[in-house]
Amino acid sequence: MTKNDLLKRQICKQLYFAQQLSSTDLSEKIGKSLPITIKLLNELIQEGQVKELGYGASTGGRRPMLYALEADRSYILAVAMDQLYTRIALMNMSNDFVWPAEQYTLPLQHNDQALQQLGDHLEKYLEKDPAAAARILGIGIGMPGFVDVKKGVNYSFLKTETGSINAYLEKRLGVPVFIDNDSSLIALAELRFGMAQNVKDGMVINISWGIGLGMIVNGELFRGHNGFAGEFSHIPLFSNNKMCACGKTGCLETEASLLVISDQVKQGLSEGKVSSIKITQTDTNEDICEKVFKAAARGDRFCIGILSEIGYKIGKGISILIHLMNPEVILLSGRGATAGKVWLAPVEQALNEHCIPRLSFNTTIKLSNMDLDAEMIGAAALVMESIVYIPTREKKTWPAERLPLVSEK
Amino acid sequence: MTKNDLLKRQICKQLYFAQQLSSTDLSEKIGKSLPITIKLLNELIQEGQVKELGYGASTGGRRPMLYALEADRSYILAVAMDQLYTRIALMNMSNDFVWPAEQYTLPLQHNDQALQQLGDHLEKYLEKDPAAAARILGIGIGMPGFVDVKKGVNYSFLKTETGSINAYLEKRLGVPVFIDNDSSLIALAELRFGMAQNVKDGMVINISWGIGLGMIVNGELFRGHNGFAGEFSHIPLFSNNKMCACGKTGCLETEASLLVISDQVKQGLSEGKVSSIKITQTDTNEDICEKVFKAAARGDRFCIGILSEIGYKIGKGISILIHLMNPEVILLSGRGATAGKVWLAPVEQALNEHCIPRLSFNTTIKLSNMDLDAEMIGAAALVMESIVYIPTREKKTWPAERLPLVSEK
DNA sequence: ATCTACTTTTTTAAAATTTAACGAAGTGTT
DNA sequence: AACACTTCGTTAAATTTTAAAAAAGTAGAT
Structure with missing residues (x-):
């Protein structure tokens, strides 16, 4: 793979993430001069990978030509x-x-x-x-x-x-x-296409069967020394003697997760708590959580109570994140985020109690608008x-023939 | 300031941190070609900022000329x-x-x-x-x-x-x-000149009157969105109802710091605990800690006990760091690190109890060899x-005249 | 409404940088 | 001691960048 091919992949990558860009933008993003960028763009158009999109709006001067990827070439x-x-x-x-x-x-x-x-x-x-x-x-x-x-x-x-x-x-x-x-x-999706775009320091919480964490540091996904960074679910946060799947006790996961919600709903209803929701024997944990989210949105006290309690505990965990990372954004995402605004109040409440005000003041809690995709x-x-970094690879027999992103020599 | 002047500052910066480098090394570090690097080096020698150090050892070929800063020019x-x-x-x-x-x-x-x-x-x-x-x-x-x-x-x-x-x-x-x-x-000193050299992901614990933290992420100091990252001392780790200076309760600082050591020593001795150390009314906290460190090194049970307990609590905090950051190194540094190896066992003990083994296995705990400097x-x-990043600044009257690092035009 | 001053984008030509090739200087093995 | 192989440093060719200028717009003033 030649140097120019690498640059073409860079251009395609940038166009993929930004949807459309002018030649000036691209030149800056790939760190090459305009003459080179335009030369490469023209080659990519010749190859059918990139198309001209017409002129964009003026920002006070000549209107720029916008470029985009051919959506169905790759x-x-x-x-x-x-x-x-x-x-x-x-x-x-x-x-x-x-x-x-x-x-x-x-x-x-x-x-x-x-x-x-x-x-x-x-x-x-x-x-x-x-x-x-x-x-x-x-x-x-x-x-x-x-x-x-x-x-x-x-x-x-x-x-x-x-x-x-x-x-x-x-x-x-x-x-x-x-x-x-x-x-x-999930954090990467939020960083490139969601509510964490252009965020330099942000934490994306994945509310799911555990509480996952994707960390954005210096505008890039942070993975740590072995790729294990963000093991949020198992920090020793409680002194509850509840056994966790990981073998320890007191993990955040033992007190907060969609699994805990499901358990608490079953427990509460069996104890005769009043609620508008009904669950059957055949309901999966997924079904139950769906029902809880909808009921909470309708104002069901019982469901809101459960979500609030879980939210508060997640918030206590988040307060640790804020102390250590001083992020600009905490983004609640993942399956559980579909419950919506119910999370915000209890999380903020926990921050008020467990964060130094100057720290929590500089961090905004947001709710993802991405769905399960x-x-x-x-x-x-x-x-x-x-894909930009992978070297040329020997050809494989299956599938029949793969169209390379840029002409490989 | 011209572009070349900026590059010269880069060269000086690299030489400062590495003490001595060959032209090839420098060329790689500043990301410029060898011809340019050598041209700039010769200019810097002319200006009296850099000196040739003679030929270095061969690594299997021609021996390289080594360059270094004139130590007392700046x-x-x-x-x-x-x-x-x-x-x-x-x-x-x-x-x-x-x-x-x-x-x-x-x-x-x-x-x-x-x-x-x-x-x-x-x-x-x-x-x-x-x-x-x-x-x-x-x-x-x-x-x-x-x-x-x-x-x-x-x-x-x-x-x-x-x-x-x-x-x-x-x-x-x-x-x-x-x-x-x-x-x-302190973390920066350890990163550039101490035991965290070449570390990509590391946490430097500053054991002092509080428990400070300097974070190394991607080989650089990490400061967070507002520069407040690493507020380790005040994460809500205990449920102890002890009031912290920050206004909250349960902070790590309320249970672990040199101040706590000093308090516990006074308390213990007044209760008649057996120990080889004696403290007087005029001893400052600094003096007391000095005595405790020395006594612990001699094998004094009472002092070792106190340090172990504090060490265990710091270790519990470190286990959170390991879960979140997956660092390759945890470095115990700062005033308290002069106590030496006493810290290691209780910290490791806490990690065994509070960390997922796969995570703590990939992190090594080290003790700084830097002193208070x-x-x-x-x-x-x-x-x-x-200093590399600052733009040309208008001349000031005091001090008399400042020799610029590189000739400013 | 049109002229002028100021923007931003794109092209072109000059200047600077990098790449690559080569000679110099060393190591290690047969 | 000769030969193959390594790295260092210099020179010349090739590429890239920079800067200047042209092209295409905007916006305010007359």
């Missing part, structure tokens, strides 16, 4: 896994779903076949349309657990005999593969972020 | 403040003390005159030798409290009527001034780190 396969389900979607350069997302049951716990099954699902998903599959630049996968991004290993799930998850899937599918922790990808958008973004 | 004024005392020292480019450090009594609390008094001391210190003073590149000051580095304001102490601490002192002394939090500067070395490093 695709990304985005995968979002949780402990039970795996969702797969094919996305284009405009973050649209080319095919609708499909959900498969794929339990990760105590499952030696998980990685193989994931490979099966991916192959089957792509077999539908080899022509489209051939345009895939890479596969991005978000998953729970301790993920070492560099090594391509997950120490909690999807264990591999030898080598990395990436290597296994790349061999089967012939396309570059990138994996990361689910909370990190955040993780998949993050997975796609991971591919586009990472 | 000086830095380093200042380390705590709540009671302020130490000042003039340092050269080899981190040697040109004049011995001097200590002044300068209480910060409830002292409206503090900033003015600091200015008086600095002026008096420099009046001794105007010729040397004229060589000062900048003044670096470490101080406790909430320091906003960018604005040059300390929200806890040294309040200014209008404008910044920097502006006030620069006006009086005619030299660029840089301020930062004391714990940040760390903060001043950090203050000097701050000046050298920052």
